[in-house]
Amino acid sequence: MSTEIIWAEKYRPKRLSEMINQKEIVDRLARFVQEKNLPHCLFAGPPGTGKTTAALCVARELYGEGYQKYFMELNASDERKLEVVRTKIKEFARTAPVGDVPFKIIVLDEADNITSDSQQALRRIMEKYTVTCRFILTCNYSSKIIEPIQSRCTVFRFRPFSDNDVRTYLMRIIEGERLDITEEAINAIVYLSEGDLRRAANILQTVATVEGKITEDDVYKITGRVKPKEIHEMILLALKGDFLSAREKLRELMFKYGLSGVDIIRQIHREIYNIRELPEEKKIQLIDKIGEFDFRLVEGANEDIQLSALLAYITLFGRGGG
Amino acid sequence: MVSRLLWTEKYKPRRLSDIVDQKKAIEEFRKWLVLRLQGRAEKKAALLAGPPGTGKTLTAEVAAMEFRLELIEMNASSLRTGSQLEKVAGRASLQGSLFGYRGKLILIDEVDGISTKADVGAIPELIKIIQKSAYPVVLTANNPWDPRFRPLREVCLMINYNRIGKRDIVRRLREICIAEGIKFDDEALGIIADYSQGDLRSAILDLQALTAGKKTLTVQDTRILAYRDREFNIFQILGRLFASRSVGAARAVVSSADVDPNMLFRWIEENLPLRYKDPKALAAAYYMLAQADIFFTRAALTQQWGLMSYALSLMTAGVAFAGGGKAGFIRFKFPEVIKMRSQAARDKTAEEVIAKLAGELHLSRRKFKSEFLPYLRIMASQNEEFLKKIGKAIKVEKSKVKKALELA
Numbered sequence: 001m002s003t004e005i006i007w008a009e010k011y012r013p014k015r016l017s018e019m020i021n022q023k024e025i026v027d028r029l030a031r032f033v034q035e036k037n038l039p040h041c042l043f044a045g046p047p048g049t050g051k052t053t054a055a056l057c058v059a060r061e062l063y064g065e066g067y068q069k070y071f072m073e074l075n076a077s078d079e080r081k082l083e084v085v086r087t088k089i090k091e092f093a094r095t096a097p098v099g100d101v102p103f104k105i106i107v108l109d110e111a112d113n114i115t116s117d118s119q120q121a122l123r124r125i126m127e128k129y130t131v132t133c134r135f136i137l138t139c140n141y142s143s144k145i146i147e148p149i150q151s152r153c154t155v156f157r158f159r160p161f162s163d164n165d166v167r168t169y170l171m172r173i174i175e176g177e178r179l180d181i182t183e184e185a186i187n188a189i190v191y192l193s194e195g196d197l198r199r200a201a202n203i204l205q206t207v208a209t210v211e212g213k214i215t216e217d218d219v220y221k222i223t224g225r226v227k228p229k230e231i232h233e234m235i236l237l238a239l240k241g242d243f244l245s246a247r248e249k250l251r252e253l254m255f256k257y258g259l260s261g262v263d264i265i266r267q268i269h270r271e272i273y274n275i276r277e278l279p280e281e282k283k284i285q286l287i288d289k290i291g292e293f294d295f296r297l298v299e300g301a302n303e304d305i306q307l308s309a310l311l312a313y314i315t316l317f318g319r320g321g322g
Numbered sequence: 323m324v325s326r327l328l329w330t331e332k333y334k335p336r337r338l339s340d341i342v343d344q345k346k347a348i349e350e351f352r353k354w355l356v357l358r359l360q361g362r363a364e365k366k367a368a369l370l371a372g373p374p375g376t377g378k379t380l381t382a383e384v385a386a387m388e389f390r391l392e393l394i395e396m397n398a399s400s401l402r403t404g405s406q407l408e409k410v411a412g413r414a415s416l417q418g419s420l421f422g423y424r425g426k427l428i429l430i431d432e433v434d435g436i437s438t439k440a441d442v443g444a445i446p447e448l449i450k451i452i453q454k455s456a457y458p459v460v461l462t463a464n465n466p467w468d469p470r471f472r473p474l475r476e477v478c479l480m481i482n483y484n485r486i487g488k489r490d491i492v493r494r495l496r497e498i499c500i501a502e503g504i505k506f507d508d509e510a511l512g513i514i515a516d517y518s519q520g521d522l523r524s525a526i527l528d529l530q531a532l533t534a535g536k537k538t539l540t541v542q543d544t545r546i547l548a549y550r551d552r553e554f555n556i557f558q559i560l561g562r563l564f565a566s567r568s569v570g571a572a573r574a575v576v577s578s579a580d581v582d583p584n585m586l587f588r589w590i591e592e593n594l595p596l597r598y599k600d601p602k603a604l605a606a607a608y609y610m611l612a613q614a615d616i617f618f619t620r621a622a623l624t625q626q627w628g629l630m631s632y633a634l635s636l637m638t639a640g641v642a643f644a645g646g647g648k649a650g651f652i653r654f655k656f657p658e659v660i661k662m663r664s665q666a667a668r669d670k671t672a673e674e675v676i677a678k679l680a681g682e683l684h685l686s687r688r689k690f691k692s693e694f695l696p697y698l699r700i701m702a703s704q705n706e707e708f709l710k711k712i713g714k715a716i717k718v719e720k721s722k723v724k725k726a727l728e729l730a
Contacts, residue, residue: 032535143585266631284636288613291632
């Protein structure tokens with residue numbers, strides 16, 4: 001399959017200079033490329049922040065387009081058995097690379113899924129093949145990587161992208177694909193992607209299937225989400241004590257837009273943080289309760305009743321109760 | 323040479339006296355090695371214990387050079403069983419050395435790497451090898467206090483390596499900068515040293531990473547440095563959590579913290595009583611934590627990971643705001659639960675005893691633990707004779723049975 005079909009892949013930066021933000025990390029990696037040297041690296045950070053992309057860019061710039069010969073990617077969660085990893089690495093490391101870069105690169109994705117016993121063994125493997133291979137480990141939580149491995153790696157922390165970064169990336173795709181899309185729709189995608197570029201690309205590609213200009217409504221409808229503004233309004237109505245209007249809003253979202261109760265309640269959770277009218281301690285009590293209602297939905301309770309009950313509960317907070 | 327691309331290799335000390343800031347440990351080691359080579363040492367092996375990057379393995383490597391010994395490096399974790407260990411170290415330790423070495427030095431690196439599950443019998447075998455070996459044996463470990471190493475500790479001379487002092491790290495970095503012709507800012511070296519937290523290897527790696535492709539080092543450059551995750555880092559996270567001004571900020575601590583939520587949960591639990599001294603506040607905060615626990619469990623039971631999000635909100639924002647009041651200075655503690663659990667989990671003999679007992683009673687271990695263990699524990703604690711009989715029935719020492727019943 002041509003990876004060009006998937007936008008997240010098609011618009012994955014090919015060179016370090018094309019990477020979105022992460023400027024300090026990129027600068028540092030570019031210097032390694034220039035020196036034709038690379039320490040073992042640990043790339044830590046949430047999904048979609050460019051860890052794998054950075055590794056691929058380094059490889060491409062070091063070895064040129066035929067980089068695959070000197071670059072191996074192993075996924076720790078797929079290849080749970082370290083024995084398999086060990087054999088593959090041994091095989092790969094046996095030959096020295098041709099050209100003026102004296103080592104090959106092994107990327108171990110999701111290294112935090114390896115048990116600490118196996119990490120000890122991995123540490124040995126790293127040590128053993130340092131002369132011919134450099135390791136790039138990626139992980140979500142570096143605290144799950146044992147200290148002896150961290151000590152041998154240069155640690156790079158990838159941060160979630162800012163809304164502006166996500167927008168820059170989206171614009172790149174929008175121009176590349178000549179999409180017709182409204183400003184509000186772009187904002188909506190930025191909101192929904194929560195700093196994850198991969199998710200941003202996936203949402204954009206999904207909504208691009210609609211006919212004509214892509215609107216904010218399209219984005220929320222296709223992704224099965226509500227405009228945060230509408231959830232916000234619904235909560236405010238309840239806090240004001242206007243239960244009937246709040247419930248009407250709820251029914252509109254559920255029946256007119258066909259949203260699931262679980263999706264709505266999770267957005268209520270996210271939106272609670274932004275309600276200025278509520279004191280901080282009250283927000284906490286409310287979140288506890290929202291979770292309770294969510295669990296009931298998960299267990300199969302009636303969505304309409306449970307969500308209405310939640311709204312009724314929220315009205316208590318507006319009158320200083322709760 | 324290729325390996326010299328890394329400064330940790332290029333600037334490796336050549337003599338024991340050049341190893342940074344471990345004077346006491348090195349003296350102790352040298353004394354032992356001299357005696358050991360003369361066959362007069364009390365212990366046949368030395369166990370070098372300490373955090374990563376403090377010079378343990380280095381000591382063995384440099385000592386081999388200095389004493390003209392052939393270094394035979396063994397790798398405990400890649401050897402599956404004791405018999406394989408025996409094949410390599412056992413034989414090596416009995417043969418004489420070729421090629422003009424005066425003898426051999428056997429290095430068994432990072433014995434913590436021995437997995438009790440995969441490397442069954444590795445530790446007893448290791449002890450046998452140490453006792454048989456004609457040559458000095460050096461072991462290294464990050465955490466020698468693990469209960470399963472107790473028998474090993476008894477046959478080894480323990481030598482402790484401490485985290486290296488900041489001043490010594492800075493001095494070493496400065497030497498390297500000068501040798502590489504790098505113009506540096508002293509403050510920047512200090513920052514690198516701080517980030518390394520006493521781990522010289524990681525400090526040198528960071529220095530090389532920061533100066534790659536250029537000949538200068540400024541404070542600005544150090545902005546990219548990241549802490550390697552250690553306790554200290556979690557202390558900062560807790561500090562930030564308890565000082566947050568809004569529930570949103572408290573919740574954001576999880577996503578920016580780069581610590582896995584379950585671990586963070588343990589840390590919060592351990593330190594909650596230190597944050598809230600007032601019983602009412604503590605009860606409110608603990609209630610939130612307990613609610614978070616319920617949501618973790620629900621998420622796992624229903625496989626609805628969306629429910630995790632409530633757990634995260636409650637254990638951070640909930641805990642930080644439940645009790646009210648401002649957080650003063652808190653001296654955070656390491657979670658005892660993690661320590662206790664990992665020790666219990668790793669006590670293999672206890673598990674073996676339980677497995678045997680369960681087998682005798684035709685039960686699964688789980689069933690045995692719920693149906694029999696509570697009663698056996700009481701019976702055994704009041705009746706030595708009974709304990710002895712159980713031991714005899716499953717052919718295990720009385721003391722081991724007792725311990726197993728207590729621990730399980």
